[in-house]
Amino acid sequence: MIQATELTKRYRDRVAVDRLSFTVQPGRVTGFLGPNGAGKSTTMRLVLGLDAPTSGTVAVNGRPFARSAYPMREVGALLDAKAVHGGRTVYHHLLCLAQTNDIPRRRVHEVLDSVGLGDVAGKRAHGLSLGMGQRLGIAAALLGDPGVLMFDEPINGLDPEGIRWIRDLMRRLATEGRTVFVSSHVMAEMQNTADHLLVIGRGRLIADCSMTAFIDRHCRTVVRVRTPFPADFAALVTGAGGAATRDGDGTLSVTGLPMARIGDLACRHRVPLHELSTIRASLEQAFMELTKDTVEYHASDPTEVSGGLR
Numbered sequence: 148m149i150q151a152t153e154l155t156k157r158y159r160d161r162v163a164v165d166r167l168s169f170t171v172q173p174g175r176v177t178g179f180l181g182p183n184g185a186g187k188s189t190t191m192r193l194v195l196g197l198d199a200p201t202s203g204t205v206a207v208n209g210r211p212f213a214r215s216a217y218p219m220r221e222v223g224a225l226l227d228a229k230a231v232h233g234g235r236t237v238y239h240h241l242l243c244l245a246q247t248n249d250i251p252r253r254r255v256h257e258v259l260d261s262v263g264l265g266d267v268a269g270k271r272a273h274g275l276s277l278g279m280g281q282r283l284g285i286a287a288a289l290l291g292d293p294g295v296l297m298f299d300e301p302i303n304g305l306d307p308e309g310i311r312w313i314r315d316l317m318r319r320l321a322t323e324g325r326t327v328f329v330s331s332h333v334m335a336e337m338q339n340t341a342d343h344l345l346v347i348g349r350g351r352l353i354a355d356c357s358m359t360a361f362i363d364r365h366c367r368t369v370v371r372v373r374t375p376f377p378a379d380f381a382a383l384v385t386g387a388g389g390a391a392t393r394d395g396d397g398t399l400s401v402t403g404l405p406m407a408r409i410g411d412l413a414c415r416h417r418v419p420l421h422e423l424s425t426i427r428a429s430l431e432q433a434f435m436e437l438t439k440d441t442v443e444y445h446a447s448d449p450t451e452v453s454g455g456l457r
Contacts (some may be wrong), residue, residue: 153203165350178341179330188348219248223288234275277304334431366428373422
């Protein structure tokens with residue numbers, strides 16, 4: 148379990164983390180979201196004791212992580228997969244970590260096989276591809292068989308098979324009762340992986356709830372309707388207090404009315420329906436809606452810069 152209370156970190160006149168309080172519970176995958184510059188990486192560094200808080204506290208299993216005698220047995224973390232000695236082989240990188248934490252040598256072979264690097268154990272770290280380097284970082288996080296795991300952008304550089312593998316791994320670790328805390332900007336993958344969400348903006352907590360509750364709270368329900376008479380039915384929807392938008396494929400996207408009400412409306416007016424379904428709301432839509440006022444770095448409109456060198 149990870150517990151933060153009024154956690155604050157200032158760098159001169161800039162507040163990176165602002166009175167942040169949260170609990171990351173075991174037994175579920177907790178996603179950690181926020182725009183660039185929101186304070187996610189700083190928060191993770193504060194949890195691990197790599198940075199000292201200006202004020203407030205953060206504890207892992209009830210105490211500051213820095214007090215742990217064998218830290219890799221308590222927390223496994225992937226913050227920067229490139230933070231390895233490039234001249235060491237894959238095997239010796241992990242062996243060095245194991246020896247400093249009193250972890251048996253056999254565990255090195257176990258994690259290499261579990262992340263798919265057994266065949267390249269003798270390869271030097273500087274020769275690894277981005278995806279292989281990511282797998283090595285994950286192997287290091289798993290090395291001490293810890294109860295708490297923290298991953299910052301774990302799918303970076305992974306191919307589709309690797310993405311599915313890390314997704315399944317995180318969910319399995321959670322079902323074993325471990326605390327899994329993962330930060331990512333890939334919303335579609337986070338939606339498939341996380342059970343619970345912590346969302347921050349400009350260093351402050353702006354959401355702490357389940358994935359389902361987050362999407363339901365910040366996205367409108369959209370019902371997809373296909374009928375031979377879209378214009379007539381759109382008028383009926385508007386008259387009933389809803390809103391209907393014509394899509395390019397001839398269907399209607401209806402908001403403001405529940406699906407059952409839409410079906411009753413069609414039945415009452417004898418309008419044939421060929422499709423009536425709910426369009427699944429996305430985490431990306433909900434996230435963009437919630438954080439639109441907390442984004443610090445805005446890119447310009449692409450149309451303003453295209454062709455600028457012609």
